[in-house]
Amino acid sequence: MEEPLRTILSSFTGKPDELIPIMQQVQHVYGYLPEHVMSEIAEFTGVPGSRVYAVATFYAQFRFTPIGRNHVTVCRGTSCHVRGVPRILEEIEKNLCISDGQTTEDMEYSLETVACIGACGLSPCIMINRKVKAKMTPKKVAELFSKGGHK
Amino acid sequence: MTLDFDEIQKRAHEEWETLKKSAQPLIFVGTATCGRSAGSLEVLETFQAEASRRDFDCTVVEVGCIGLCYAEPTVFITKPGRPGILYGDIDPGKAVELCERYLLCDDPAAEYALGTVGEGSIDTIPTLYQTAVFRQQVRRILRNCGFIDPANISHYIANEGYTGFMKALSSGPDQVIDEIRKSGLRGRGGAGFPTWRKWKFCKDAKSDEKYIICNGSEGDPGTFSNKLLFESDPHSILEGMLIAAFAVNAEKGYIYCPSEYPLALERLQRAINQMEKYGLLGNNIFGSSFNFHIKIKEGAGAYICGEETALIECIEGNRGIPRFRPPFPPVSGLWNNPTIINNVETLACVTLILQKGYEWFDELGTENSKGTKTFSLSGNIQHSGVVEVPLGITLEEIIYAIGGGARDNKKIKTVLIGGPGGGCVPPNLLDIPVDHDSLQKFGTSMGSGGIVVIDESTCMVDVACNFLEFSQRESCGTCVPCRLGTKKMYEIVKDITEGRGEPKHIDLLVELGEAIKLGSFCGLGQTAPNPVLSTIRYFLDEYKEHINSKKCPADVCNMNV
Numbered sequence: 001m002e003e004p005l006r007t008i009l010s011s012f013t014g015k016p017d018e019l020i021p022i023m024q025q026v027q028h029v030y031g032y033l034p035e036h037v038m039s040e041i042a043e044f045t046g047v048p049g050s051r052v053y054a055v056a057t058f059y060a061q062f063r064f065t066p067i068g069r070n071h072v073t074v075c076r077g078t079s080c081h082v083r084g085v086p087r088i089l090e091e092i093e094k095n096l097c098i099s100d101g102q103t104t105e106d107m108e109y110s111l112e113t114v115a116c117i118g119a120c121g122l123s124p125c126i127m128i129n130r131k132v133k134a135k136m137t138p139k140k141v142a143e144l145f146s147k148g149g150h151k
Numbered sequence: 152m153t154l155d156f157d158e159i160q161k162r163a164h165e166e167w168e169t170l171k172k173s174a175q176p177l178i179f180v181g182t183a184t185c186g187r188s189a190g191s192l193e194v195l196e197t198f199q200a201e202a203s204r205r206d207f208d209c210t211v212v213e214v215g216c217i218g219l220c221y222a223e224p225t226v227f228i229t230k231p232g233r234p235g236i237l238y239g240d241i242d243p244g245k246a247v248e249l250c251e252r253y254l255l256c257d258d259p260a261a262e263y264a265l266g267t268v269g270e271g272s273i274d275t276i277p278t279l280y281q282t283a284v285f286r287q288q289v290r291r292i293l294r295n296c297g298f299i300d301p302a303n304i305s306h307y308i309a310n311e312g313y314t315g316f317m318k319a320l321s322s323g324p325d326q327v328i329d330e331i332r333k334s335g336l337r338g339r340g341g342a343g344f345p346t347w348r349k350w351k352f353c354k355d356a357k358s359d360e361k362y363i364i365c366n367g368s369e370g371d372p373g374t375f376s377n378k379l380l381f382e383s384d385p386h387s388i389l390e391g392m393l394i395a396a397f398a399v400n401a402e403k404g405y406i407y408c409p410s411e412y413p414l415a416l417e418r419l420q421r422a423i424n425q426m427e428k429y430g431l432l433g434n435n436i437f438g439s440s441f442n443f444h445i446k447i448k449e450g451a452g453a454y455i456c457g458e459e460t461a462l463i464e465c466i467e468g469n470r471g472i473p474r475f476r477p478p479f480p481p482v483s484g485l486w487n488n489p490t491i492i493n494n495v496e497t498l499a500c501v502t503l504i505l506q507k508g509y510e511w512f513d514e515l516g517t518e519n520s521k522g523t524k525t526f527s528l529s530g531n532i533q534h535s536g537v538v539e540v541p542l543g544i545t546l547e548e549i550i551y552a553i554g555g556g557a558r559d560n561k562k563i564k565t566v567l568i569g570g571p572g573g574g575c576v577p578p579n580l581l582d583i584p585v586d587h588d589s590l591q592k593f594g595t596s597m598g599s600g601g602i603v604v605i606d607e608s609t610c611m612v613d614v615a616c617n618f619l620e621f622s623q624r625e626s627c628g629t630c631v632p633c634r635l636g637t638k639k640m641y642e643i644v645k646d647i648t649e650g651r652g653e654p655k656h657i658d659l660l661v662e663l664g665e666a667i668k669l670g671s672f673c674g675l676g677q678t679a680p681n682p683v684l685s686t687i688r689y690f691l692d693e694y695k696e697h698i699n700s701k702k703c704p705a706d707v708c709n710m711n712v
Contacts, residue, residue, distance in 0.1 A: 017467050076617070082614065134189055
């Protein structure tokens with residue numbers, strides 16, 4: 001078993017209800033759920049591989065492809081929607097040259113949308129690496145993403 | 152060896168009094184998520200840096216959020232002999248200015264102040280609780296939010312914290328359930344089920360293992376009051392869990408908190424660690440035979456897990472698919488053991504009822520809806536944030552008197568309440584009282600208290616489309632009418648917003664919507680069509696204009712896709 005996984009699993013006992021917390025930690029370390037790691041998790045918990053995959057695909061949090069160094073999440077909640085998030089998403093897509101669910105070729109940015117970030121009082125919002133950026137405007141988008149070298 | 156509660160309380164009071172009576176100015180900076188996203192951590196650093204640079208004494212304390220999202224970052228400053236002053240919209244530049252003018256000299260910088268709190272007054276600044284935003288609010292659940300350090304259990308204990316649990320411990324489980332019964336408390340998660348009945352079912356169920364789950368999934372877009380409470384006063388929720396566990400003799404508890412709330416997860420974990428240190432969790436709590444342990448369960452991004460049996464499935468490590476009922480969770484829940492699932496705010500109310508007594512709790516509210524409720528105000532509203540009001544207040548009072556009406560001098564077109572399963576209330580009907588039952592007559596519900604204000608620049612068909620996009624994505628897939636029906640409804644509404652609408656579509660949407668409601672097993676499918684049905688009911692003209700004239704009256708939709 002490879003090292004990062006061994007460390008993660010050492011804090012668990014292998015009970016089936018640990019499946020989701022294990023996958024959350026794996027994703028935290030690896031950035032996504034690699035197939036071979038899911039097989040190891042299946043063996044560790046005794047949950048059949050097909051079920052591990054079934055659970056992983058049910059929850060929006062889990063990804064199956066590598067993620068960029070910066071993780072950008074755009075809120076699609078009602079408040080953000082009426083305060084102009086569609087425009088913000090468009091601008092980000094334009095700036096990073098990727099669309100929702102994609103990662104830039106240089107692995108610098110991944111872009112995702114989520115149901116609601118819960119910062120509705122300061123909408124429209126996005127999150128970059130789990131930090132909320134509030135009251136977004138197209139101008140702020142340009143400022144945020146041009147720093148990373150993207151046009 | 153842990154201390155007894157009296158000793159813990161004594162030490163907490165000493166710590167709190169020392170802070171409060173400090174001869175130095177105290178600077179409380181709100182560093183919950185909303186504050187941070189508006190730059191409060193930079194403000195905090197500025198105060199600390201200025202104090203050392205200019206060499207003046209002060210204490211800087213991180214606190215939670217007072218609920219004024221529109222005025223973030225907020226800073227609360229107290230000086231001996233002066234009332235506390237709450238400042239809004241503070242940036243690092245203004246922080247330097249406040250140090251210069253108020254901390255080093257004695258000019259309270261009234262132009263940045265929102266109001267004063269506490270004894271005494273300042274001519275140029277209104278009393279905070281007399282301002283429009285606060286006048287009709289009653290801060291009970293939110294009493295500590297923005298005024299104590301959520302990372303310091305002593306601050307909570309010094310403000311009557313854990314006295315409710317101690318009262319429970321000395322009275323007995325039946326007395327606790329009776330107290331909750333007399334209070335008339337109904338669940339704050341949306342369904343409004345009497346809390347004591349859930350507890351009684353669970354207590355009467357025969358089993359060696361019982362569980363308490365705090366449902367903090369808060370998945371409705373436009374709802375963030377649970378998050379505020381998690382981040383600003385976590386112990387008030389944890390105390391409620393302790394009380395519930397004691398009442399039904401449960402030994403294990405889970406807090407379900409979304410992964411989208413990293414700060415809430417961090418503060419909850421810290422709070423639990425402190426409880427363990429103080430002997431508030433563990434075996435034989437304060438010498439009694441009561442044992443209780445709490446674990447945090449991080450959500451994995453599935454809206455359906457707000458449904459209690461789906462949440463149980465998620466904790467067990469399965470796909471979050473609702474179970475058939477009966478049996479209900481209080482009889483057979485987590486690992487088929489009796490389980491109570493209460494909403495975050497319900498548990499915070501439990502704490503208050505035990506601390507203050509049911510008579511006090513009942514002073515506010517209506518005949519069938521007792522107490523206060525928090526609401527999350529967002530969208531095109533002037534004073535966005537979290538407010539707490541007595542149940543029975545009208546929507547109009549919440550939106551106009553407290554919320555200040557629409558932003559940018561626009562007119563309110565409608566108010567969305569109850570999230571993706573709720574509906575819209577047009578402005579001429581806003582005088583309805585907000586309680587557990589009244590809103591249902593209008594095809595909507597109080598839900599978990601999310602209110603999104605929509606102004607005239609918004610297209611209602613586009614809003615309905617946004618909701619459906621959400622519901623069809625979040626359907627767990629078990630019931631065909633929900634899985635395929637919401638998807639079909641979404642496609643039809645999408646067609647309408649993109650200029651492909653046909654006259655027959657409106658009847659089709661209504662028919663489909665009714666069928667989905669009838670044919671779905673859980674609350675998601677039963678309510679998912681509501682936003683469409685209710686926008687058709689009140690804004691039929693907008694649909695017709697999209698369909699017949701291929702025009703979007705609000706000029707939001709791109710009709711030539």
